[in-house]
Amino acid sequence: MTSGKRQVVRRVLGMALGFGCLLSVAGCDYWPPALQAQIEQLRSETDTLNMEKTQLQSQVNDLSRARQDLQLRFDELSRVNREKTEVITGLQRRLEAAHSKTSKTLASSKATAKSKTKPSATSSVKKKPAVKR
Helix, strand or coil: CCHHHHHHHHHHHHHHHHHHHHHHHHCCCCCCHHHHHHHHHHHHHHHHHHHHHHHHHHHHHHHHHHHHHHHHHHHHHHHHHHHHHHHHHHHHHHHHHHHHHHHHHHHHHHHHHHHHHCCCHHHHCCCCCCCCC
């Protein structure tokens, strides 16, 4: 290669390198149509996914509120259930006490009634007059 050709090659390479640097600094506004369509499709899918995410987040929030409401209701019903169980237990104790008191009263009244209806040994033996034949 001659020195003239070398200088031309260096100039061309220098210009290409300079043009490349200029392009990288300035940016390139040209997008092929297929790439533009793909970018629009991705943007559309991103927007759709963001809307779905928002809807799902709203549903999660609604379900969280409903769960909290149900938990409060469950706690309230559990408290009422404990109170009713205590009342029922107290009523059962009172009923058992009343039954035992009633049975003791009936037993003592039966014993008293038996002692009053039993004739004494001396008064119960009556001799019948002998029948003559």
